[in-house]
């Protein structure tokens with residue numbers, strides 16, 4: 526499976542500009558015929574949280590139509606990063622939508638752990654469900670940014686079979702070393718692929734780290750972007766998950782009865 530990570534800069538609070546930029550990048554990435562594309566977190570609005578009432582996507586409708594059409598046109602799976610998703614009841618979640626090659630919604634996940642340091646808890650509602658889905662027969666999970674600091678949440682997905690973790694983020698540059706260490710640790714401890722797409726550029730409060738990357742189940746980096754806008758791609762062989770899990774049987778050696 527060839528995966529392209531679209532490391533975008535994001536226009537602050539400007540969905541129109543961001544849809545146009547994402548469309549250009551998705552079409553450019555599709556030329557290379559990947560099996561799957563991934564976008565960063567909150568790619569339609571950035572962290573313009575105080576204006577979410579105006580700019581969040583009602584029920585994710587615009588994003589779903591936009592991504593579904595591109596997935597179908599190019600016959601590519603698209604993990605559509607996340608967007609601010611306004612619910613009919615009034616709340617807004619930070620939601621990832623996943624589309625398969627047929628342009629059908631294959632999964633959906635709303636960020637469970639809200640990041641207080643960036644005031645998310647003041648403007649967003651947390652998700653309440655796991656992000657498991659299947660793409661081209663592979664068992665996958667979708668997670669968002671701060672979620673990678675919660676190994677027990679990631680484990681809850683891998684014990685249910687996830688072999689590829691798709692992570693969308695807006696991870697700031699001052700904690701780049703955490704980003705790399707946490708992602709590599711999640712791959713090693715769960716013996717799975719980690720596909721992590723961060724944003725590039727700055728907003729009024731933060732500069733972001735880029736360094737989108739794919740890590741294999743042994744913890745080796747398959748590909749890694751630099752800080753700026755970039756499309757980086759890598760090939761994964763999910764047979765390797767089974768090989769690593771057979772070599773060091775972490776999942777059978779767990780003692781979950783003693784972990785609480």
Ligand SMILES: O=C(O)CCC(=O)C(=O)O
Nearest residue numbers: 640670671695696697700
């Ligand atoms: O955990 C961190 O250091 C960054 C998290 C973050 O930026 C986010 O969840 O949006």
